[in-house]
Amino acid sequence: MHADDFSLQSLIRTETAGAAFVFDGTPVSRAEFSQKVEQTAAWLAAQGIGKGDVVAVWLVNRIEWIALLFAAARLGAVVAAVNTRYRSAELAHLLKVSSARLMVVEAAFRSIDFAAILADVAKAEVPALQKLAVVGADVIPAHWPCVRFDAFEKPCPPRPPAESDVDLPVLLYTTSGTTKGPKLVAHSQRTLSTHAVSIAEALTLSPQRHSLLAMLPFCGTFGMTSLLAFLAAGVTIHVLDAFEAAPALTILSEHRITHAFGSDEMFRRILALTDAPRPLPKAEVFGFAAFQPGWRELAAEAEARGVPLFGLYGSSEVQALFSIGRAGDAFAERIEGGGWPMSPQARVRVRDTETGSLAPHGVSGEIEISAPSRFLGYFHNPEATRDAITADGFFRTGDIGRLRGDGSFVYETRAGDAMRLGGFLVAPGEIEDELKSCPGVADAQVVAVDLKGQARCVAFVIPAQEPQQEPPQPEALVARLRERLAGYKVPARIYFVGAFPVTDSANGIKIQRTRLRAMAVDRIASE
Template identity: 25%
Template sequence: MALRKVISRSLKKLLATRTYSLNLCLKQSVWTPENIVQSPYKPVDIPNRILTEHIWENLERWPDKTAMVCGLTNRSITYHQLYRLSKTFGAQLRTKFQITDGDIVCVMMNNVPEYAPVIFGIIEAGALVTTVNPTYTPYEVHRQLVLSNPKALVGIPETVPVLKEALKLAKKNIPIICCDTKSNLPVGTVSFQELIEDNHVNLEVLKEVNMNSEDVVLLPYSSGTTGLPKGVELTNRNIVANCIQQDDEETRHFDDTTIENQDSVLAVLPFYHIYGLCIVMIHKLSVGCKVVTVPKFHPNTFIATLEKFNISLLCAAPPLVLFLGSHDGVKSKHLEPVKRLTSGAAPLPKPDIEKLIKKAQNIQMLQVYGLTETSPLVTTLTAGSQNYTSAGKPISNTELKVINSEGKSLGPNKVGELLIRGPQVMRGYKDNPEATKNCITEDGWFKSGDLASLDNDGSLTIADRLKELIKVKGYQVAPAELESVIKEHPAVLDAGVIGVPDQSTGERPKAFVVLKEGYRSEKNDIANFVAERVTEYKRLKEIVFMDSLPKNPSGKLLRRVLREKYC
């Protein structure tokens, strides 16, 4: 008996020692002496290839499986068809539209199956892709056309009128290709369907393409940490790296595609946005998933699609999580096939998570964190984690650190600005070396503009935003952009915009307006003026007239003072 107790005590001591050593080893492997958090996951090799080469790499494993399918009409494309259509469209761009290496093609479409062959066809042609929100006004689109200077536009019948008006504003004459059903082809456009059904196109022209892994392939526009939208230069290597980082066995959000299994992901997040484009569409196509598209979010059609296609993976933003958990029409049966749900774009309130888990107890809830400038994924929770306030640990090949206002790296559980380093960090902002220099250090650290902390095991928690962007339903709204629009009103002298809390949208824009001397204007007049020039989620919900705006000695608007004094 005594011997058994001695052995028991010795065993407990040994286990405790090993546990301590294991924890110490874990901390040492995550935190460096310089207070840098390294990914706890094994590094991955990143091949030197262009994005479409990566997409087609395993094509022979699933050629006849569905790649894209419309959740409303059942219109679908297999992987073999996606390959053929992409090659054909790429060849047509080079032969009929004189697209050459490094040119830019602008895409303004809702989530439809044709989005994939359009994107991959542009890349096959050696060109860059810039995407535009299909709900943008001509005023918003024309600015991106001026900044990006595309050589061709691709739209759908609903967006063609906006594209035409935007071209007039930009004083450009650019061909418009329309993804159509032939019967409703808008006047003055070229039919995408006719282009891809042309069996006589010379695919040999694609051999002339000279693109490498370091060339820019995607040019989404982001407001960065402040200011007006800037073109984010994402290279082939950036996107391929982030795809492979998402394939890691310990952090992946999907199951392997086999003869018996194919995960279905519901693409309700818009493809024009980096989350929808790179995580939902590009990455999931690279691993053989079925991408089920929803052109626009409507509760009834969304729920019907969710049930009809046995969705196994849901990629969401906080408003969608709130909808799933609180809407009476979403029943437990609709969520039974869903194995995983990821949420990004903005912090997710814990009560919303709890509502959803109560309705669907078997779902793995996985918060993720990323930015347009990081291609986008940076961190993710792993399966089984219930620390829902955390955005998880850095994915493979990724380093994080938190710094104070003097630039000093902080240790565990200290709040400061989050910096990111890894192969997914963008090359820079197009034609804006000053903005690039301000956000990427000489040794490759990207300044996120987010206030965050890293705990002992390297898990990330976002505390707040240093940057002044407003997040409406997870979408970015730049105060400077709205201020610029407001100041175009003939009665306005000055304007300031901040984000204020909103129960349904997370935040909403609130404007403080100074009128010119001798001018009068109603709040509705200014609100309507702005509404004609911006998409719905950017519209002003509240306006306050002021005699003057708080500014520092150099004339910079003090939005912090507006927030503290008037909100």
């Protein structure tokens, strides 16, 4: 990448030998990918997409996903990444907040019925959406006109002029909010490409020696950031359309993969499939995010079997792989969340949550970050952006951690009440609002608990006191939520209560979530 070129296009090293991507055994060279980008840019332009227009992408990991992002960058358009696990309420919120004009959607994938989910989204909820482009079919049943996404079937058009402003929004990630529905985190070509190059340099990636298994969804920063970094390094990237442990293990072993990134649960499932003492002899850096209990034991087992796990840190706002442990760190420190920032320009500090002053090394507080990878802001939400950024440009992460004193830091926990479910950060208010929209529900509170080794949520519901109305049934509430929300957000238990435990503080009456968690644990134990 040239020092003055921060475009996504600069990450495609066409002079590098070997495949850029391998999808289901089919290689795609860098030259072929560049051609697909040009075809896709021309196709988007033919659909009326231009500078500032938003295209929602609701696809599994496929070459079309990446081509759409790079093509949007060429046109000055914006891609809104849609989680394939989203259901109607989440999809409608994203489409409304992003004002997406076009959505590129899968015809079908495994058990996901995209058409049925779309059928539950009213046209009035998303007035900006004009049409759907379907991958894998000519049309799907929908309220909107459909076209086939056939960009790759058309001859390569003349090269359109590229949008030169690399600081415009180009990619929107979703992140948890404090109320119903996530905020949209806006990144530019500059923030994406500079961070990709920083990772490639920090990990000293080599096209001749290294390879990546991309097993995380492109719709999130964890999957997309690792993809862009290894593309920038000229490294061959093997892609899973969606994670499954068995094909992941096959690719890791047969193609002698050196790098992979995922959750602790993903690596746990992969290692459980083989009894080999050293199943992946070429493994160099397997970065993991710890979302489940027992991650330290997993890391120790992996280490004993020659699979080196590295703790890391990131967020949609500063991008995934913001930092990572180093090979020279002591094992116990290397596997902790946090580590060393990838960019030499990144700055991490910790603010004492009690005093508001900066905390010294070793003292826990809220992590604040300034870095080239920092987001532009929350899309169409200047108030939330102002709240998230300090006067001197640091992002208030909402995470608790401490500085080590050697340039690295430790992530300890999430501040506030946000829950980590299914590998995703979820605001309780999002689930609570859906529950409160159900007939017979007056109020609801949701907390996270450890259920059989997995983080799950439990809901407490106050029934409506209306004589003519039947009290709600837990089974009916669960069924409704399954239609409206991703599976990992559906409560494992719903308990009815007459009131929530509260405390009367100087700032008003507050619900005691700690008490609710204890109540949830006690009730589950009594079952």
